[in-house]
Amino acid sequence: MTTKTTWPLVRVLRDRDAGLCLAGVVVSGFGTSALWLVSGVWVKDLTGSDGLAALCMLALWLPALAGPLLGTLADRGRRKPLLIGVNLLLGALLLTLVSVDAAGDLWLLYAVLFVYGAAGVVADAAESALVATAVDRSLLGDFNGLRMTATEGMKLLAPLAGAGLYAAYGGASVVLLDAATFVLATGLYAALRGREDRPARSRDGRRRRTGEGVRHLWAHPVLRPLVLAGGATMLCAGLNGALVYAVVDGLGHSPAYAGVLYAVQGTGSVAVGLLSGPSLRRLGARRFGAYGIALLAFAVALRAVPSDPVALVCSAAIGAGLPAVLIAALTSVQRETPGALLGRVTATAHTVVYTPNVAGLAAGAILVELVGHRPVLAALGVALLVTAAALCAPPAGTEAVPHR
Numbered sequence: 001m002t003t004k005t006t007w008p009l010v011r012v013l014r015d016r017d018a019g020l021c022l023a024g025v026v027v028s029g030f031g032t033s034a035l036w037l038v039s040g041v042w043v044k045d046l047t048g049s050d051g052l053a054a055l056c057m058l059a060l061w062l063p064a065l066a067g068p069l070l071g072t073l074a075d076r077g078r079r080k081p082l083l084i085g086v087n088l089l090l091g092a093l094l095l096t097l098v099s100v101d102a103a104g105d106l107w108l109l110y111a112v113l114f115v116y117g118a119a120g121v122v123a124d125a126a127e128s129a130l131v132a133t134a135v136d137r138s139l140l141g142d143f144n145g146l147r148m149t150a151t152e153g154m155k156l157l158a159p160l161a162g163a164g165l166y167a168a169y170g171g172a173s174v175v176l177l178d179a180a181t182f183v184l185a186t187g188l189y190a191a192l193r194g195r196e197d198r199p200a201r202s203r204d205g206r207r208r209r210t211g212e213g214v215r216h217l218w219a220h221p222v223l224r225p226l227v228l229a230g231g232a233t234m235l236c237a238g239l240n241g242a243l244v245y246a247v248v249d250g251l252g253h254s255p256a257y258a259g260v261l262y263a264v265q266g267t268g269s270v271a272v273g274l275l276s277g278p279s280l281r282r283l284g285a286r287r288f289g290a291y292g293i294a295l296l297a298f299a300v301a302l303r304a305v306p307s308d309p310v311a312l313v314c315s316a317a318i319g320a321g322l323p324a325v326l327i328a329a330l331t332s333v334q335r336e337t338p339g340a341l342l343g344r345v346t347a348t349a350h351t352v353v354y355t356p357n358v359a360g361l362a363a364g365a366i367l368v369e370l371v372g373h374r375p376v377l378a379a380l381g382v383a384l385l386v387t388a389a390a391l392c393a394p395p396a397g398t399e400a401v402p403h404r
Contacts, residue, residue, distance in 0.1 A: 011277075012142050017134040017192050024188040025127070025147050028087065029154045031181030032120070034162025034174055035094075036060070039113060041163070042171040046103045059110045063118035064355055067125075068214055070118060071347025074125035075340060083130065083189045086123045090116060091182035098172045121347055129342035132334040134192055144331050145276030148323045152269035213344025222336050223349070226289060226329040229391040230353035233293055233325050236380045236387075238360020239367070240300050240318070246373035250306045261315045268319025276327045285328040290392035292324020293384055301381025304374040325391070329353060 013019045039056040043049070063070065074082060093112055100109050135143050165173045217223050248257045272292070279288050299317035302310055329349060337345045367376050 012135075012139055012146055015136055015139060018131075018136070018139055018143055020188050020192055021127070021131050021134060022143065022146055022150065024083075024185045026150045026154065027181045027188065028123075028185040029151055030158045030161075031178035033154045033158035034165070035178045037159040038162045038166045038171060038174045039109065041166060042100075043106060043109070046101075046106065052106065055110060056113055059113035060117040060120075061355075061358055063114065063121050064351055066118070067121050067347040067351030068344060070121045071125045071213055071344040073122050074129055074343025074347065079126040079130040079133075079343070080189060080192055082126045083123060084186050086119050086126070087182045087186040087189065090119055091179045091186070094175050094179040094182070097175045100171065121350070124350060125343040125347040128330065128334060128346040129339065130189075130192075132337075132342055133339060137335070139277075140334050141280035141327070141331050142277030144327045144334075145273040145280075147273070148276070148327055149270045149273030152266045152273065152319070152323075156263060156266045213341055213348045216337065216341055217333075217345050217348050217352075220336060222285070222332055223329075223345075225391055226285060226325065226332055227349045227352050229289060229293065229387050230325045230329045230349075231356045232387045233296065233322065233384065234353055235356035235360045236300070236384050237296075237322055238357040238362075239364040239376065239380055240303075240360075241357075242361050242364025243303075243368050243373040243376060246368050247303050247311065247377075250373065251308060251311055252306075261311065264312050264315040265319035268316040268321075269323050270319075272320040272323050273327070276324070279324075280328065280331060285332045286391055289325035289328035290388045292321045292328075293388035293391065294321070295324075296321030297381045297384030297388060300384060301378055304377045326353065 012022060036057075040053040043056055044053040047053075093115060097109060097112055099105065131143060132140065162174050162177070165177060217227060244258050244261060248254075248261070251257065276288070283291070295317055299314040299321060303314045305311075330346075333346055333349050334342070364376070
């Protein structure tokens with residue numbers, strides 16, 4: 001009884017390996033968030049080109065399309081040594097960017113960012129698989145919620161820290177900061193005590209091993225609807241994100257006001273991360289995800305109302321509603337996937353869920369010019385409600401069982 005009523009943060013931090021994993025995520029996430037912003041600013045300063053600056057994000061995102069293939073690397077051996085190796089590799093690779101100081105050096109920056117993105121896909125898959133074995137099963141929902149809280153917190157703090165460091169000392173200083181976070185994360189992962197069994201060597205070819213993760217995800221009655229709902233939600237989130245400056249303009253503010261809306265959205269995400277563990281246990285993954293999507297639907301549609309108080313409330317609601325299906329999907333992948341497949345299935349799920357966000361951003365940029373933001377926001381609200389309704393009803397022959 002005591003375990004159920006203890007605050008989730010305390011429950012996770014009492015578990016030594018869970019606390020170390022969470023600290024590793026926070027530390028490396030801080031450096032990544034700082035570099036994410038600064039890389040584009042760095043390119044803009046060196047070239048004056050918005051298009052070349054945008055290529056930084058493309059270089060980071062592009063490897064996610066190969067998630068099912070890259071995820072096989074996380075299943076070929078023990079995940080702890082892999083995470084340590086990936087973090088050390090990235091720390092060393094980032095040091096090569098210290099010499100970038102002219103437009104002619106940008107090929108190196110793009111190459112490093114591409115490898116950074118690919119290594120990140122492998123690291124995310126390995127970390128998810130390691131968490132599933134290192135963290136007590138009853139803590140997975142709490143851990144993933146706190147992971148979301150930490151990630152959103154880093155998005156609020158790290159870009160500001162990176163921008164300040166860049167303004168004072170240049171891009172090389174942010175590179176050194178990011179490299180240092182990877183070294184620190186390496187130490188945290190090395191301190192994990194949990195033992196992993198070495199996976200049995202597979203005689204199947206790479207294509208077949210990659211396909212196993214896709215087939216498991218597609219055939220599973222719990223995972224497929226959650227992951228597809230997550231992808232549909234992120235597509236709508238991308239469309240919604242592309243409209244933020246139009247929303248700000250409709251409120252009569254300067255573009256800088258978007259920073260206020262994003263900050264309020266971040267606080268909503270921090271809050272839902274703290275509540276996700278108990279909510280998953282009480283509602284189950286499908287209903288928790290569906291309720292979050294429904295909240296997102298109303299918040300997105302109401303952004304069409306030109307009112308500051310409404311816009312602020314909607315931003316907080318978007319921050320609270322969007323992560324729910326993401327947390328539910330990741331936790332379910334960890335619970336419902338055999339350990340030998342977990343890297344591949346996690347990477348495949350990340351590809352299905354997160355890459356539609358890029359398509360949504362591109363489509364939103366076009367639609368806002370053609371029809372304006374208000375009709376698009378209303379249509380997104382309807383689409384998200386349909387997604388929530390489809391997820392809320394369990395498929396025939398299955399039960400919506402809460403996570404215990």
